[in-house]
Amino acid sequence: MDMRQSSGLVLLLLLALLVGLVVWMPSQSPALYLAGQVWDDQGPVAGARVRLKGTAVAVFSDAQGRFRFPRPLVGSRVTAWKEGYFIGGAGRSSSPLIHLTRLPAADNDAYEWVDPTPNSAEGHNCANCHAEIYREWATSGHARSVTGRRFRNLYEGTDWYGKANTGWGLLTQYPDGAGVCASCHAPAAKEYDLRQVKGVAAQGVHCDYCHKIASVAEGTIGLTHGRFNLRLLRPSAGQLFFGALDDVDRGEDTYSPLYREARYCASCHEGIVFGVHVYSTFSEWQASPAARQGQQCQDCHMKPTGRMTNMAPGHGGVPRDPNTLANHRFFDGSQKAMLSRAVKVSLRWQRYPNRMRAWVQLWTEGVGHRLPTGFVDRHLVLVVEGQTSEGRTVPLQAGPTLPALAGEELAGQPGRVYARILRDFEGRSPVPFWLASPDPPPDTRLVPGKIEEDCFEFPVTLTQVRLRVLYRRFWPEVARSKNWPQDDLLVLEQTFRPVFSER
Ligand code: HEC
Ligand code: HEC
Ligand code: HEC
Ligand code: HEC
Ligand code: HEC
Numbered sequence: 001m002d003m004r005q006s007s008g009l010v011l012l013l014l015l016a017l018l019v020g021l022v023v024w025m026p027s028q029s030p031a032l033y034l035a036g037q038v039w040d041d042q043g044p045v046a047g048a049r050v051r052l053k054g055t056a057v058a059v060f061s062d063a064q065g066r067f068r069f070p071r072p073l074v075g076s077r078v079t080a081w082k083e084g085y086f087i088g089g090a091g092r093s094s095s096p097l098i099h100l101t102r103l104p105a106a107d108n109d110a111y112e113w114v115d116p117t118p119n120s121a122e123g124h125n126c127a128n129c130h131a132e133i134y135r136e137w138a139t140s141g142h143a144r145s146v147t148g149r150r151f152r153n154l155y156e157g158t159d160w161y162g163k164a165n166t167g168w169g170l171l172t173q174y175p176d177g178a179g180v181c182a183s184c185h186a187p188a189a190k191e192y193d194l195r196q197v198k199g200v201a202a203q204g205v206h207c208d209y210c211h212k213i214a215s216v217a218e219g220t221i222g223l224t225h226g227r228f229n230l231r232l233l234r235p236s237a238g239q240l241f242f243g244a245l246d247d248v249d250r251g252e253d254t255y256s257p258l259y260r261e262a263r264y265c266a267s268c269h270e271g272i273v274f275g276v277h278v279y280s281t282f283s284e285w286q287a288s289p290a291a292r293q294g295q296q297c298q299d300c301h302m303k304p305t306g307r308m309t310n311m312a313p314g315h316g317g318v319p320r321d322p323n324t325l326a327n328h329r330f331f332d333g334s335q336k337a338m339l340s341r342a343v344k345v346s347l348r349w350q351r352y353p354n355r356m357r358a359w360v361q362l363w364t365e366g367v368g369h370r371l372p373t374g375f376v377d378r379h380l381v382l383v384v385e386g387q388t389s390e391g392r393t394v395p396l397q398a399g400p401t402l403p404a405l406a407g408e409e410l411a412g413q414p415g416r417v418y419a420r421i422l423r424d425f426e427g428r429s430p431v432p433f434w435l436a437s438p439d440p441p442p443d444t445r446l447v448p449g450k451i452e453e454d455c456f457e458f459p460v461t462l463t464q465v466r467l468r469v470l471y472r473r474f475w476p477e478v479a480r481s482k483n484w485p486q487d488d489l490l491v492l493e494q495t496f497r498p499v500f501s502e503r
Pocket of ligand 1: 116126127130133134135137138142205206207208210211243244245259260264298299302311324325326327328
């Protein structure tokens with residue numbers, strides 16, 4: 001055989017291979033180009049979102065319920081979801097048929113809440129399978145919204161040690177208001193008086209409650225509080241969880257886009273209570289640059305930790321991109337970490353022959369509302385201290401000083417308070433919101449996108465300025481009357497020395 005003959009043979013062989021491939025390919029294409037159909041008990045379902053489970057690849061079913069992925073894919077399961085249905089799924093056979101089951105038509109008021117805490121004797125307790133999510137939630141305020149010690153002290157009028165009739169107290173000062181708090185703080189409770197709340201409902205804003213939220217009702221946000229503005233869908237048989245994933249095809253889960261929207265949080269995080277605008281986070285968010293950029297509460301507060309790769313490892317969970325699994329601490333790291341990233345300061349100097357001026361600027365970054373937000377008594381304190389080179393305090397010559405409200409040890413020092421200061425009908429402050437006048441109080445909290453500037457004037461003996469920013473959940477005099485352990489957060493501490501550019 002010469003060269004020419006052999007290359008002719010190779011060519012022939014190649015041709016045969018090509019013809020074989022062309023004949024073989026179409027018969028194999030369902031496996032490479034996955035295609036199938038979505039059905040319910042009445043026939044084909046159009047417009048269902050079909051996904052290759054655990055991936056970002058999805059297509060929609062057509063008028064005949066048929067779907068087809070546009071390119072060859074790897075993956076072992078396909079899932080489908082449409083509004084009004086549980087998520088369905090099927091193995092990757094040659095042409096998978098996915099059956100969808102309708103959600104129950106009505107909410108079941110007699111439903112018994114599932115306990116979040118781990119308990120091997122109870123099959124559905126969330127922590128049995130979602131251990132990491134449980135650990136995150138358990139350290140959050142949502143888990144303490146009924147039993148939190150400071151909260152209960154203010155509700156009952158007790159102190160840290162349980163002593164009755166000490167300091168502020170809703171039940172002691174305004175007992176008629178006792179039933180108003182449960183709608184947000186104990187949304188799953190049947191009882192109105194928080195002292196009577198028992199069982200799973202005492203776990204506050206818990207897993208099962210949050211994941212039974214089907215939609216937001218038509219009430220006015222701020223006036224229709226918490227559970228009165230949230231529509232639930234609790235099943236009469238089996239289970240039903242709403243979530244932000246559309247490919248969990250265990251038969252008891254469904255997807256809802258609401259779970260990635262600020263609107264989901266709004267009914268509890270906006271509240272005019274007894275005529276006083278106690279909670280305004282949602283409306284502050286609506287007015288913020290973050291909202292204009294489309295950033296939702298969840299984007300900052302449930303930002304994936306990046307550590308969780310499986311939300312129910314060993315219990316049916318599949319490996320997932322950790323950047324798709326939400327964080328249930330409701331803070332990115334911790335509140336302190338978030339605050340420290342969010343509060344920024346700078347200082348510029350002006351030197352005169354007989355005095356020195358320090359212009360302090362404070363602003364926020366990466367916050368979706370005013371700072372602080374949330375409960376009305378939250379506040380920031382800026383403490384400014386002029387010092388000599390030996391660290392001795394230099395007295396202030398002119399500029400703002402801290403009011404008595406800032407607490408005994410800080411009152412009179414150079415600084416500022418950023419807060420809403422509620423007043424009663426006689427003009428006294430601070431007062432609990434249940435005794436406050438509905439007139440909007442002065443509001444000096446930081447506004448995203450706005451710089452606060454103050455001038456502090458010192459004698460020329462000044463060589464440096466120390467700035468501290470403290471975050472406080474309650475007014476110091478309230479904390480003291482309640483014997484609460486100190487829990488101020490030091491948000492930042494920075495020392496500045498004058499630098500003057502040579503002219
Ligand atoms: C305040 C309401 C709320 C509470 C309480 C809550 N969740 Fe969630 N959960 C959500 C929201 C909202 C999302 C979607 C967040 C996102 O994807 O940005 C979510 C997502 C999830 C997911 C989907 C996977 C993921 O991480 O995105 C699981 C699973 C889950 N939650 C389980 C739980 C469990 C278990 C608990 C209790 C230990 C719990 N949740 C408590 C609101 C809540
Ligand atoms: C059913 C009502 C309800 C819903 C829905 C709800 N929250 Fe809350 N949230 C509360 C209550 C009540 C507290 C206060 C708990 C306490 O400290 O007593 C709270 C506290 C918080 C805190 C402070 C947590 C801490 O550890 O101090 C953050 C942050 C928060 N919520 C964010 C959210 C976000 C984001 C959403 C939406 C994804 C949301 N919440 C949905 C009722 C709710
Ligand atoms: C027996 C184990 C088990 C228990 C108990 C359990 N889950 Fe799950 N859950 C799972 C598994 C498995 C998944 C899917 C994981 C995956 O696909 O990676 C899941 C998914 C979810 C989702 C996501 C649904 C979606 O479509 O976004 C939510 C929400 C959820 N569970 C809430 C809860 C709540 C709330 C409880 C307690 C009342 C609970 N689960 C108890 C195993 C469990
Ligand atoms: C752009 C990011 C971002 C968005 C969007 C955002 N937040 Fe925040 N949030 C923060 C930061 C940062 C803090 C920490 C500063 C602080 O504690 O005030 C915070 C603090 C909070 C607190 C704690 C307040 C306190 O002092 O007790 C609550 C409650 C809260 N946010 C709720 C919400 C809700 C509800 C939404 C949506 C309506 C939302 N946040 C939107 C960044 C954001
Ligand atoms: C519209 C929903 C809503 C209603 C109604 C409501 N709260 Fe709250 N409450 C919240 C939210 C949300 C937070 C968390 C805000 C934050 O962390 O700054 C909170 C936080 C608090 C805190 C701070 C707890 C802590 O440990 O830091 C106290 C105290 C409090 N509420 C008291 C009450 C009392 C008393 C009532 C009834 C008169 C009441 N609330 C009614 C939503 C509500």
